[in-house]
Amino acid sequence: MKKEDCFYLGKIVKKYSFKGEVLAKLDTDEPDIYENLDAIFLELRNNLVPFFIESSQLHKSELLRIKFEDVDEEADADAIMKSGLYLPLDLLPKLEGDKFYFHEVIGFTVEDVNFGTVGIIKAINDSTAQSLFEIDRDGIEILIPMNDEFINKVDRKNKTIIVDTPEGLIDLYLEE
The missing domain is CATH 2.40.30.60 (RimM)
Structure with a gap:
């Protein structure tokens, strides 16, 4: 095994x-x-x-x-x-709805309701007080807190997580 x-x-x-x-x-x-x-x-x-x-x-x-x-x-x-x-x-017991196992969402696409497609989840960082999605957007790492208030929907069928993050959070990572 x-x-x-x-x-x-x-x-x-x-x-x-x-x-x-x-x-x-x-x-x-x-x-x-x-x-x-x-x-x-x-x-x-x-x-x-x-x-x-x-x-x-x-x-x-x-x-x-x-x-x-x-x-x-x-x-x-x-x-x-x-x-x-x-x-x-x-x-592992199967999870329903918006609950998920960390390993299960690696490779899922993250879409923000305001920003659009953010990128692909490459890892989960759970070494901090709040777990974070580590998202790859064309080589740029974006970290989004795994906060229930931010996660709108987990779509297993389409391997997508819909989030609603505070305005400007994603832009912080994209500003040169």
């Missing part, structure tokens, strides 16, 4: 018991839908390795307590500590 065919679910953050159980912090708004998985991929030395899950349950709402098959003692748990957890993209 290749990493680009998967989505990041979370990370193993600490050991839970001396029997090899671990706690994983999940990067999701709905951790309960991942409570009964059979298997998951762990990122070990830059490879995704499948691990089978013996049991799992939510622990303090945002952590998932996991007992993997063949991880039976502390040393086994140490070996997988801080590993990223990944699942195949087809296991």
Whole structure:
């Protein structure tokens, strides 16, 4: 399984018991839908390795307590500590309407109701307080905040996102 065919679910953050159980912090708004998985991929030395899950349950709402098959003692748990957890993209719940996954909109065209076609989304920058669309307009990078007030419509069929940005925002990037 290749990493680009998967989505990041979370990370193993600490050991839970001396029997090899671990706690994983999940990067999701709905951790309960991942409570009964059979298997998951762990990122070990830059490879995704499948691990089978013996049991799992939510622990303090945002952590998932996991007992993997063949991880039976502390040393086994140490070996997988801080590993990223990944699942195949087809296991992502489908989103409706104007909600979307970041990876899903890469390559979409952004159109502003006043400005017109802005460009193509090449990445999402989520390292700042507010996530940003990184848009390529003929080699010029334009950043638009992913603010619910700015996003009018997500048109999956035509791979377009319609935005209504404050006047002058896009022009800031185009002035010489």
